[in-house]
Amino acid sequence: MNRIKTLRGRVKLLRAYLLDRVDVGDWHGVADAANDIREVEAAQAAFETIEKENENAERNKNQH
Secondary structure: OHHHHHHHHHHHHHHHHHHHHHHHOOHHHHHHHHHHHHHHHHHHHHHHHHHHHHHHHHHHHHHO
């Protein structure tokens, strides 16, 4: 869960940076921030999937 929280915080910062780059017309910065957001969100989704799988495995283990 800590990794997921960290990644959520990173996305929040990157969104703020992206909006700042839009304000100053730095389109390369916008593209870089957008790419970084996609990568971080993909990592976040992967960790969320792993966390759910671990929870399900633990639940199944306790049922047997």
